[in-house]
Amino acid sequence: xxxxxxxxxxxxxxxxxxxxxxxxxxxxxxxxxxxxxxxxxxxxxxxxxxxxxxxxxxxxxxxxxxxxxxxxxxxxxxxxxxxxxxxxxxxxxxxxxxxxxxxxxxxxxxxxxxxxxxxxxxxxxxxxxxxxxxxxxxxxxxxxxxxxxxxxxxxxxxxxxxxxxxxxxxxxxxxxxxxxxxxxxxxxxxxxxxxxxxxxxxxxxxxxxxxxxxxxxxxxxxxxxxx
Amino acid sequence: xxxxxxxxxxxxxxxxxxxxxxxxxxxxxxxxxxxxxxxxxxxxxxxxxxxxxxxxxxxxxxxxxxxxxxxxxxxxxxxxxxx
Numbered sequence: 001x002x003x004x005x006x007x008x009x010x011x012x013x014x015x016x017x018x019x020x021x022x023x024x025x026x027x028x029x030x031x032x033x034x035x036x037x038x039x040x041x042x043x044x045x046x047x048x049x050x051x052x053x054x055x056x057x058x059x060x061x062x063x064x065x066x067x068x069x070x071x072x073x074x075x076x077x078x079x080x081x082x083x084x085x086x087x088x089x090x091x092x093x094x095x096x097x098x099x100x101x102x103x104x105x106x107x108x109x110x111x112x113x114x115x116x117x118x119x120x121x122x123x124x125x126x127x128x129x130x131x132x133x134x135x136x137x138x139x140x141x142x143x144x145x146x147x148x149x150x151x152x153x154x155x156x157x158x159x160x161x162x163x164x165x166x167x168x169x170x171x172x173x174x175x176x177x178x179x180x181x182x183x184x185x186x187x188x189x190x191x192x193x194x195x196x197x198x199x200x201x202x203x204x205x206x207x208x209x210x211x212x213x214x215x216x217x218x219x220x221x222x223x224x225x226x227x
Numbered sequence: 228x229x230x231x232x233x234x235x236x237x238x239x240x241x242x243x244x245x246x247x248x249x250x251x252x253x254x255x256x257x258x259x260x261x262x263x264x265x266x267x268x269x270x271x272x273x274x275x276x277x278x279x280x281x282x283x284x285x286x287x288x289x290x291x292x293x294x295x296x297x298x299x300x301x302x303x304x305x306x307x308x309x310x
Contacts, residue, residue: 057291057292061291061294062291065290093296094294100296101296101297103237103241103242103244104244105244106242106244108244108248146242148242148297149296150296173242
């Protein structure tokens with residue numbers, strides 16, 4: 001499976017993503033520069049964490065307006081899996097690929113530590129390797145991870161089972177304890193915690209690796225059926 | 228040349244942690260009459276005058292400068308006194 005890791009100026013978790021896919025999972029991966037990259041020949045798109053464009057204006061806003069994100073939208077509409085982590089999630093929200101918006105953390109502090117999360121939907125492309133309700137440990141590292149949406153959007157997210165991960169001890173004030181959501185089609189996942197930083201036991205948790213393994217397995221199963 | 232000043236602020240009802248923190252600090256300085264603080268930002272644009280200047284700036288706000296999910300904005304157009 002061939003992964004594109006999109007690199008914006010200011011992305012800083014791009015190499016972590018690349019390392020997990022290439023070295024830990026032994027799949028094909030490439031770092032794709034936002035100005036010159038073409039996403040058509042990749043099977044999945046990863047939007048890494050960091051501070052795209054220095055978080056100027058709003059986190060993810062400038063990246064969301066880039067030509068690269070027009071490409072990501074096009075590929076997402078065709079059903080290609082897209083995973084946005086941390087700043088990648090913020091970019092997905094700003095680009096309108098996922099509903100809602102990010103606010104500064106409730107207590108304003110930048111937080112960087114491991115958090116327990118509950119897998120609230122294990123029926124997505126990204127989460128079949130987890131038990132429903134399983135508690136996993138991923139690191140968070142953000143100053144603006146306070147997920148916000150209006151009541152109508154929240155009701156829709158709940159009705160469509162789009163809430164994939166919730167915080168057990170809500171660290172940032174997120175509405176509905178939301179840590180990660182998918183789009184209605186289920187092929188775009190945005191999440192603030194970092195599965196790529198929890199993909200090897202030496203890092204303190206390898207709970208994150210199953211997210212990537214789920215994606216690869218489900219993609220292969222779908223691909224095999226289509227062939 | 229026109230100057231357009233855009234005020235962008237979080238919608239009423241959306242938590243403004245920065246505003247709350249400023250309020251706490253004002254209280255600790257003795258300004259206890261402050262009941263609420265809301266923060267925001269100002270963007271100034273200097274641009275050529277045109278008949279549809281307001282519509283164009285609204286479009287800029289809707290597409291990039293403000294996030295309609297969490298923010299409201301207002302704008303003022305005036306003659307630019309810029310050399």
